[in-house]
Amino acid sequence: MPQPLIATNDFVVKFANVNGSGSASANGLFAKSILRMGVPIASRNIFPSNIQGLPTWFEVRVSEAGHMGRRGGVDMMVAMNPQTWDRDIAEIEAGGYLFYDSTRPMPKSKFRDDITIIGCPLTEITNAAYSDPRQRQLFKNIVYLGALSALLDMEVEAVQHCIAAQFKGKEKLVPANYAALEMGRSWAQANLQCPIGLTLKRADKVGDRIFVEGNAAAGLGAVYGGATVCAWYPITPSTSLAEAFEKYCTRLRKDPETGEKRYAIVQAEDELASIGMVIGAAWNGARAFTATSGPGISLMQEFLGLAYFAEIPAVLFDVQRAGPSTGMPTRTQQSDLLSAAYASHGDTKHVMLLPEDPSECFTFGADAFDLADRLQTPIFVMLDLDIGMNDWLCEPFAWDPNRRMDRGKVLDAAGLDAAQNFGRYQDIDGDGIPYRTWPGTHPEKGAFFTRGTSRDRQARYTEEGAPYVDNMQRLLRKFETAKSVVPRPIMRAAKEKARDGVIYYGSTSAAMKEALSALEAEGVHLDALRIRAFPFHQDVADFIAAHDRVFVVEQNRDAQLRTLLMNEESIDPAKMIAVLHYDGTPITARFIQAAIADRASAANVLPFRKATP
Amino acid sequence: MTFLPKPKLHHPKLPTNTVGLTRRDYEGAISTLCAGCGHDSISAAIIQACFNLAIPPHRIAKLSGIGCSSKTPTYFLGAAHGFNSVHGRMPSVLTGAYLANRDLIYLGVSGDGDSASIGFGQFAHSMRRGVNMTYIVENNGVYGLTKGQFSATSDKGSVAKKGAVNADQPIDLAAIAVQLGATFVARSFSGDKEQLVPLIEAALTHQGAAFIDVLSPCVAFNNHAGSTKSYDFIREHNDALNKLDIMVNRDAITVSYAPGEVTDVMQHDGSVLRLRKLHEGHDPTDRASAMHHIMERKAAGEIVTGLIYVDPEPTALHESLGTVAAPLNALGDSELCPGVDALAKVNASLR
Structure with a gap:
């Protein structure tokens, strides 16, 4: 038996549950109680495409150092699902801990001898305390929360505070939950060695950060960004984004006098109708x-070509999941980059924003509407399931009180009167962005036909080659303009001069930061660039040019960002090394560290290797 | 021949309507459809209806899909914005436009390929949602722009120009519109201006989903013996339900009508639809009997035309959504952005 793991405020607890058993609420209380103690956590749901009965997991990484990515490995498993017992037990780190319901005896062969086994007769306790089967099931979750609070030395007041907050408005449920919590806690204190080697200790490391999922943040961003029309079709993992928009609109967007809505939400018949x-x-x-x-x-591909060519300012939130086809609908990936960047037939290119966490989902969610109006083109905000559907500890949402909507180049009636010979597709300012006007603006001026068919600068139908090329070239100029208005990449320089660099984006960010520190400790120094938008800012090409090799870390099989970089910046593929994680789980710091360390050291020894005979 | 601009000169004595415009002010570019195309007659009827109602042209938004019919919005209401969208998807684009600004009048023009085949789903859902619009299908039972394939409204047994016989059941869009909850459903014939113009006027004043199926023979591919969408066939089998006069806002327009068989239907906006009934027992405000009537006449080999169904008190989408009276596209920062204090509260709730 190896030494049991000893750690304070730095470990991973994973809950293995059955979907629909009411565990999500207890697990959420566990996570929030730790935050309440001032200790940062990163939590992730790993769930099936199912409502009831299939296995589901909840992973809580406790990290006083503030690492928000998945670490990899499990220090303590709360094994509540017999279906997945064997693989759950196998996942525990050597020296780790297993917590399980010991009501029914288990054969010795079902355990491991290199971990600490903690049995608690949860079913027996709840069967004795409750007669209603539903209560037995629900309170079993709170009972294990009580036991864990004793085992991990959690402040019981923190847990109680979170229970009270959870049942706000349903206060009569609070005492019963307190009782169940105490039932588990006192049983553990009386019968188990408390605490175990993994302990929690009050810290002051959470600060004013908020704990929120990216979909809610993006939905709120759309409210602040001035969105008034939302048309959508339910699809995991994006559904909660539209629902969050509705929730925040209900609270923040009704006329205070009349209660009428300053927004319209339509659940369409399909995605074609939505777009x-x-x-x-x-x-x-x-x-x-x-x-x-x-x-x-x-x-939406056909419509996106129309929106690109007819220059319509639409915003799309793509919460990416594992494809192709139905793929793994409840697992995360960054695998829609190419299909979004080049969506539709013909020559098209689209603007994408790549937020790293919910805080940036809010900011980009609002910015997307200004960018769409400014550039008169579809804007994709590329979330993924990991950011979208998990609560993340992140910076609070920020808003400049002086900010006003940028509606871009829109002519009102006076503007049309002042304009000389208005033409919808004229490039008056040389930035590729024409002036538009809305239907119903002026009794005589400005009316034109919007169409996906080729037209001249005056919006007149034409199939002539020269005006077609003229228009397509202007669209390219507009795309050039986009480079200067989308969010710039963020550079993080290595502590020592680095010959190699790494490029990453989106939800990889959290794991990347941790991996960079770990690599640095091993003596591998890398400059890092986080790309936040497509088209690429000039900084991106400069960064690649300044390094011998660049690792491109992403969560898809085909190295889609690397392909975009090769294609748009004409970069030698040999210079960019793909680091790819695409099994549907969020990328971990351990994975990145190992993948880069391997290749970095392999490259270092290469010149000294003898030629094989 | 849209590159040939129409002369802007008007005859000085052209009659004007109550907003001071002549019929010419409602025209568009010169049509590029085949000479004798039924669709051009429908464009003319739309022009006449808008002139009669004295709608300022720029207060109309005209939207279409793809196909011969969907090209026609270029040929009427030149002062109105138009959107020639994607094949079969006019209904969703129109729905979005209507959501953005409830104050404009929305006119959707589509064809039988556009609405009964590729866009059947969008057609259906826009009807059941109660989008406040006039939705006209220019129905020729054939794919004209791709040269003569059968469409989903081609009658079973009808013969294509090249001799093929259609074996599939036809879709009756008007019957489906009634079934799906459209609150105004009519059918007419492009060659019957006297019937069509008042129907379009009534549809434009209807404050809900108004649908008109207009049989419109294709002179190039579907106007031959054996076709059930030819001029001759429709004239021989047309079974008009009623004759419609429309009185906007209860204006005292005197009309001549046959005594005895008259029904007045007052719409939500105050306009009165006066129907001279030709058929005993057809009550246009009864959805079930409207369905029955279509089916019964169809069994007798007749095409029912006229106002088939109307709900004089429709509920439009904005009403069911409970949106503000002002157009959403007119709301500014103060009405849309909740501000920093509200955000501070949201942040606090997430700690």
């Missing part, structure tokens, strides 16, 4: 968006 409504609304001057995932983006 069609968004395009119609945006054409008519409303800020409009849809929320979807990869399969939805596939269905």
Whole structure:
């Protein structure tokens, strides 16, 4: 038996549960109670495409150092699901801990001898205390929370505070939950060695950060960004984004006098209708968006070509999941980059924003509407399931009180009167962005036909080659303009001069930061660049040019960002080394560290290797 | 021939409507459809209806899909914004436009390929959602722009120009619109201006989902013996339900009508639809009997035209959503952005 793991405020607890058993609420209380003690956590749901009965896991990484990515490995398993017992037990680190319901005896062969086994007769305790089967099930979760609080030395007041907060408005449920909590806690204190080697200690490391999922943050961003029309079709993992928009609108967007809504939400019949409504609304001057995932983006392809060519300012939130086809609908990936960047037939390119956490989902969620209006083109905000559906500890949402919507180049009636010979597709300012006007603006001026067919600068139908090319070239100029208005990449320089660099984006960010520190400790120094938008800012090409090799870390099989970089910046593929994680789980610091360390050291020894005979 | 601009000169004595515009002010570019195309007659009827109602042209948004019919919005209401969208997807684009600005009048133009095949789903859902619009299908039972394939409204047994016989059941869009909850459903014939113009006027004043199926023979591919969408066939089998006069806002327009068989239907906006019934027992405000009537006449080999169904008190989408009276596209920062104090509260709730 190896030495049991000893750690304070730095370990991973994983809960193995059955979907629909009510465990999510207890597990959430566990996570929030630790935050309440001032200790940062990163929590992740790993769930099936199912409502009831299939296995589900909840992983809580406790990290006083503030590492928000997945670490990899499990120090303590709370094994509540017999279906997945064997693989759950196998996942525990040597020296780790197993907590399980010991009501029924288990054969010795079902355990490991290199871990500490902690049995607690949860079923027996709840069967004795409750007669109603539903109560037995629900309170069993709170009883194990009580036992864990004793085993990990949690402040019971923190847990009680979170229970009270959870049942706000349903206060009569609080005492019963307190009782169940105490039942588990006192049983553990009386019968088990408390605490174990893994302990929690009050710290002051959470600060004013908030704990929120990316989909809620992006939905709130759309409220602040002035979106008034949301058309969507339910698809995991994006559904909670549209629902969050509705929730925040209900609270923040009703006329205080009349209660009437300053927004319209339509659950469309499919993704084609969703994007069609968004395009119609945006054409008519409303800020409009849809929320979807990869399969939805596939269905919207034809419309996206229209929006690109007719220059309609639409916003799309793509909460990416593992593809292709139905793929793994409840698992995360960054695998829609290419299908979004080049969506539709013909020559198209689209703007993408790549947020790293919920805080940036809020900011980009609002910014997307300004960018769409400014650039008169679809804007994709690329979340993924890991950011979208998990609560993240992140910076609070920030808003400049002086900020106003940037509606871009829109002519009102006076503007049309002042304009000389208005033409919808003229490039007056040389930035590729034409002036538009909304239907119903002026009795005589400005009316034109919006269409996906080729037209001249005056929006007149034409199939002549020269005006077609003229228009396509202007769209390229507009894309150049986009480079200067989208969020710039963020550079993090190595402590020592580095010959190699690493590029990453989106939800990889958390694990990347931790991996960079770990690599640095091993003597591997890398400059790092976090890309936040497509098209790429000039900084990106400069960064790659300044390094011998660049690792490109992403969560898909085909190195999609690397492909975009090769294609758009004409970079030698040999210079960019793909580091790819795509099994559907969020990328871990350990994975990145190992993958880069391997290749970095392999490269270092290469010149000294003898030629094989 | 849209590159040939129409002369802007008007005859000085052209009659004007109550907003001071002549019929010419409602025209668009010169049509590029085949000479004699039924669709051009429908464009003319739309022009006449808008002129009669004295709608300022720029207060109309005209939207279409793809196909011969969907090209026609270029040929009427040149002062109105138009959107020639994607094949079969006009209904969703129109729905979005309507969500953005409830104050404009929305006119959707589509064809039988556009609405009964590729866009059947969007057609259906826009009807059941109660989008406040006038949705006209220019129904020729054939794919004209791709040269003569059958469409989903081609009758079973009808013969294509090249001799093929259609074996599939036809879709009756008007019957489906009634079933799906459209609150105004009519059918007419492009060659019957006297019937069509008042129907379009009534649809434009209807404050809900108004649908008109207009049979419109294709002179190039579907106007031959054996076709059930030819001029001759429709004239021989047309079974008009009623004759419609429309009185906007209860204006005292005197009309001549046959005594005895008259029904007045007052719509939500105050306009009165006066129907001279030709058929005993057809009550256009009864959805079930409207369905029955279509089916019964169809069994007798007749095409029912006229106002088939109307709900004089429709509920439009904005009403069911409970949106503000002002167009959403007119709301500014103070109405849309909740501000920093509200955000501080949200942040606090997430700690």
